[in-house]
Amino acid sequence: MLKDWLRPYVRPLPQWSPVAIVPPSQIVVATLRWVGNSADVTTDHTVASLNPLMIATSFDAGQLPTLEYSDSATGKALGILRLVRADSIAAEEAAITLYHVKAGAHRCLGWPRRSWNAWLQNRSMLKNRASGHLNMEPAAAQHLMIAYLRPRPVVLVSVDAPGHRNIFPMDLIGPLERSGFFSLALRSTNVSQPIMREVRRVALSSMPASMKATVYKLSEHHKQPLANWDALPFPLRPSREFGIPAVAAALRVRELTIVHSQEIGLHTFFLCRIASDENWAEGDQLHHTAGFHQAYRHRQGMPFKEV
Numbered sequence: 001m002l003k004d005w006l007r008p009y010v011r012p013l014p015q016w017s018p019v020a021i022v023p024p025s026q027i028v029v030a031t032l033r034w035v036g037n038s039a040d041v042t043t044d045h046t047v048a049s050l051n052p053l054m055i056a057t058s059f060d061a062g063q064l065p066t067l068e069y070s071d072s073a074t075g076k077a078l079g080i081l082r083l084v085r086a087d088s089i090a091a092e093e094a095a096i097t098l099y100h101v102k103a104g105a106h107r108c109l110g111w112p113r114r115s116w117n118a119w120l121q122n123r124s125m126l127k128n129r130a131s132g133h134l135n136m137e138p139a140a141a142q143h144l145m146i147a148y149l150r151p152r153p154v155v156l157v158s159v160d161a162p163g164h165r166n167i168f169p170m171d172l173i174g175p176l177e178r179s180g181f182f183s184l185a186l187r188s189t190n191v192s193q194p195i196m197r198e199v200r201r202v203a204l205s206s207m208p209a210s211m212k213a214t215v216y217k218l219s220e221h222h223k224q225p226l227a228n229w230d231a232l233p234f235p236l237r238p239s240r241e242f243g244i245p246a247v248a249a250a251l252r253v254r255e256l257t258i259v260h261s262q263e264i265g266l267h268t269f270f271l272c273r274i275a276s277d278e279n280w281a282e283g284d285q286l287h288h289t290a291g292f293h294q295a296y297r298h299r300q301g302m303p304f305k306e307v
Contacts, residue, residue, distance in 0.1 A: 012120035013291035015141065019143045019304035020150055020209035020284035023251070028150040029072045032057060034065035041067070046174035046183045047147055049264040051141045053101040055083060056269070058178035060097045067099075069149040072302075078293065079146040082288035091271050092262035094179040098264070103164070104143040108296035117292065118142055135266060151287040151304070154215060155204040157184070159192045160244045165229060166192045166219040167245075171288050172267075173204070182256055184270040193268050200258040201275070203239040205250035209284040209307040238274045251281045 009070045021027070029276060032041045039059050046066065048056040055067060067081040075235035109117055118173065122138035152171040172185035184202075186193055207215050214233060228237060229245050236245040239255045246253045256272035263269075284305065297303045 001011065004095075010120075012117050012124060013295055014122065015121060015145060015291055016148065016288050016303070017291050017294040018154075018209075018307050019287050019289055019294065020307050021144060021151065021153075021287045021304060022283065023206070023285050025151065026072050028078065029069045029070050030150055031070070032059055032061050032065055034061040037061070040188075042150065043175050043177040044179075044246065046176065046185070047144070047172050048098055048183070048185050048269045049267040050144065050172075050185075051135050051140070051266045052264075053103055053136070053143055054086065054264055055071075055081070055099045055101060056176065056183060057099070058094070058096060058140060058176045058181075060088070060095065061085075061099075065099070069146070073302075077107055078149050078296070079108070080104060081143060081146055087118060089260065089262070089271065091181070092273075094181065096176060096181065096271065098178060101140070101143045101147075105145050106149065106290075106292060108149075108290070108292040114292075130197065145290040145292065148288060148290045149293050151207060151289040151293075154286040154288060155193075155206050156215060156218065156247055156250075158203040158205065158239075158244045158246055159195055159199070160242075161195050161199045164192065164195045164225055166195075166221050166225045167232070168192070168218055169207075169215050176271075180273065181271045182254070182274055184256075184272065185267045187222065187262075188263055188268045190268075191225050196258060197261050197268070201242050201244070202256050202258070202272075203244040203246045203270050204254045205247035206252040206254075207247065207251060207286045208251060208281075209286045209305070211249065212286055212307050215286060237252045240278055244277070249281075251283055251285055253280060253281070255276050280288075 020254040045057040082103040086100045087098045091098040235248040255275040260271040
């Protein structure tokens with residue numbers, strides 16, 4: 001009993017929680033605020049790069065806006081990111097604004113546990129820096145967790161070109177609704193990055209939560225291409241327009257045409273148009289959210305289903 005009571009004070013919460021959510025979900029609302037204005041950007045903001053940590057949106061909100069996350073059911077403020085305008089991207093007569101994340105805070109944990117948990121997490125990140133994969137400073141990672149207050153769906157990205165085939169998981173994806181774009185932020189060291197820039201088309205399979213272990217295993221293909229489509233442990237079916245192999249058990253498959261790509265820090269940011277969108281099944285989709293968000297929802301008696 002004493003050990004269970006002490007655990008939150010000696011061990012940090014997990015940075016990320018894999019959870020099952022039935023899409024589409026508006027559980028968390030994102031609002032962009034700037035001088036005298038505000039806009040609902042729940043479906044119009046995404047992470048464009050991890051290092052440096054950048055947010056992209058179709059709205060030009062000036063130099064110093066804030067991005068606020070709130071619980072749609074209760075209206076409770078969950079977290080805030082303070083942004084600084086960095087750049088803009090022009091593509092197909094539309095403009096995307098890039099913001100550097102300057103600061104942030106969340107309210108999912110009470111004081112002093114909030115500060116103590118952050119200290120424990122930061123200490124762990126520094127201790128394991130050599131084996132970490134984010135290449136981020138602890139403060140930036142804390143800000144990234146705030147961006148994950150809005151749970152991020154996990155997809156498998158299929159790439160198919162002469163002499164190259166691959167499939168790998170991503171969650172740095174999302175719509176930029178006002179401009180009509182759909183974006184991907186892929187680490188530039190991914191083995192398929194140059195192929196994607198060349199062929200300009202991919203297929204996204206929205207993955208059932210029950211396939212989490214299989215999805216995570218495919219992370220190895222960020223570094224090495226797939227030898228053969230037949231080597232995968234699940235059946236495939238061709239996407240509608242491009243015929244790219246997609247996961248037959250996927251809940252949804254979207255084909256994307258890449259219209260713009262550029263390197264931002266350690267990532268390549270792709271702006272795409274949706275060429276086709278098919279809903280193949282209904283059910284729980286694998287998502288990622290911040291560990292402190294799931295802890296908050298447990299306290300409220302409404303946790304996400306964990307997987």
